[in-house]
Amino acid sequence: MNESAQQDSWPDLLEAFVRAPTPVPSEWAPVFGPLRTGACDAMMVVGQLGQTLDGRIATVTGQSKYINGPAGLTHLHRLRAVVDAVVVGVGTATADNPRLNVRLVAGQHPARVVIDPKARLAPDSLVWSNDGARRLVIVADQIKVNTPPEVEVVSLESSNGQLAPADILKALFERGLKRILIEGGADTVSRFMQAGCLDRLHVIVAPIIMGSGRPGFSLPAIEHMDQAVRIKMHPHPLEDEMLFDCDLSAQRVRIV
Numbered sequence: 001m002n003e004s005a006q007q008d009s010w011p012d013l014l015e016a017f018v019r020a021p022t023p024v025p026s027e028w029a030p031v032f033g034p035l036r037t038g039a040c041d042a043m044m045v046v047g048q049l050g051q052t053l054d055g056r057i058a059t060v061t062g063q064s065k066y067i068n069g070p071a072g073l074t075h076l077h078r079l080r081a082v083v084d085a086v087v088v089g090v091g092t093a094t095a096d097n098p099r100l101n102v103r104l105v106a107g108q109h110p111a112r113v114v115i116d117p118k119a120r121l122a123p124d125s126l127v128w129s130n131d132g133a134r135r136l137v138i139v140a141d142q143i144k145v146n147t148p149p150e151v152e153v154v155s156l157e158s159s160n161g162q163l164a165p166a167d168i169l170k171a172l173f174e175r176g177l178k179r180i181l182i183e184g185g186a187d188t189v190s191r192f193m194q195a196g197c198l199d200r201l202h203v204i205v206a207p208i209i210m211g212s213g214r215p216g217f218s219l220p221a222i223e224h225m226d227q228a229v230r231i232k233m234h235p236h237p238l239e240d241e242m243l244f245d246c247d248l249s250a251q252r253v254r255i256v
């Protein structure tokens, strides 16, 4: 991909996302074209994980800043700029204290959503900072929250504290949020993947071998290789990193 042509046409890409059916500029189409519409309904859900060559997304102490270099991080900010909402689990919101807004590229901040069934995230977490973006917390079973007053509270029925990813997405859709980035961590992305709730998965691999640390995916154990999910995948170099764009549309369930 031609870097300067891409820089010049980034505003056109944003326009294409806001005003469909404006075409996605050709230099962006291979990576961002599939993110405009979902596989089987009016939602589009993309997961992302930044990982090492040996499949780690954080050290044993939970540190992940920054596995990816400038190119991988810029890609992450581009993903944030084209979605309506970015979703993380409370583990990430606690460990990283992320802002989850768009800083490395032009674009609007998406809504920020934290899945926090037991309402344990500190009220002064950066994710709740008031920068004009909508902020939502997903809790279980009407539990009392301690979030700033502007944070929208979405209470869903759980099964022993576990929330169905499809219920979370449906609740976001009902609030006008249709294009969703599941940004992490491993537990949250794995849950959405296992539930058939991702259209795409962007795995950004950095040229790092950690040799220890937290794995990127946590799925039920399998005994035979033929039980493993073999994925249709398109590689895209991002300077010295590699984006693996995984097409999960075949297993995506209908949400709305």
Ligand SMILES: NC(=O)c1ccc[n+]([C@@H]2O[C@H](COP(=O)([O-])OP(=O)(O)OC[C@H]3O[C@@H](n4cnc5c(N)ncnc54)[C@H](OP(=O)(O)O)[C@@H]3O)[C@@H](O)[C@H]2O)c1
Binding pocket: 048, 049, 050, 051, 057, 058, 061, 062, 063, 064, 065, 067, 088, 089, 090, 091, 092, 093, 095, 096, 115, 116, 117, 118, 120, 161, 162, 163, 164, 165, 183, 184, 185, 186, 187, 188, 189, 191
């Ligand atoms: N490299 C990367 O791309 C990347 C991205 C993000 C995060 N990280 C790293 O990943 C680590 C955090 O990841 P993690 O896997 O430990 O945690 P996580 O996925 O951020 O959060 C998991 C927690 O979120 C809640 N949760 C999420 N989905 C749920 C559902 N469907 N139903 C009920 N509860 C749900 C649960 O909270 P409760 O425990 O309260 O039940 C669960 O334990 C950190 O070290 C962070 O630095 C790396």
